[in-house]
Amino acid sequence: DTGVSQDPRHKITKRGQNVTFRCDPISEHNRLYWYRQTLGQGPEFLTYFQNEAQLEKSRLLSDRFSAERPKGSFSTLEIQRTEQGDSAMYLCASTPQGLAGGKFYEQYFGPGTRLTVT
């Protein structure tokens, strides 16, 4: 399977604990996005990497959130001191490049990591 993979698929944690999620994009995709999807809502943008550089962070990404993509391949998203409001599906997407010459390169999504904070 050469699609986007995410690990773990499910995570249950107690409030106040730290959690880390991993995303492995499609090989050679240099752009990587993280989104968050809460129950009954569409995904919302969290952050964007081009290669190893984190170029944009949403205001949704509080100081407790940090994301890295150290070698421009896989990415991690860490949440420190989790709160019940962090319970959501965390989605990762990758794409080879953005809109260029009128051509849109599809963002390919992983299956997501569902986080439950108790």
Add this chain to the structure above:
Amino acid sequence: AQSVTQLDSHVSVSEGTPVLLRCNYSSSYSPSLFWYVQHPNKGLQLLLKYTSAATLVKGINGFEAEFKKSETSFHLTKPSAHMSDAAEYFCVVISSGGYNKLIFGAGTRLAVHP
């Protein structure tokens, strides 16, 4: 700023009948619009895309959508629903803020009954 509004949170149809999922958009310029589908326990999948070419866009699995600038709409249709079409559907626009980040609608859950 770009935004999309999905007019129905739930749509229920019988197998073999037409499907209509409604989406209105707001944009200060000609937007790039998409429909994604999300099946349970599976990743989001692109159904179709509009990027200022033909206004009637055909996608996978028999779905199509028509871009209507005068109505600021991008409704998704399918002539005949199949049981496998039951899923969550999202209308999506590319943000004007750069980096091609996507802005999703709240979603429409499609139920298909035998």
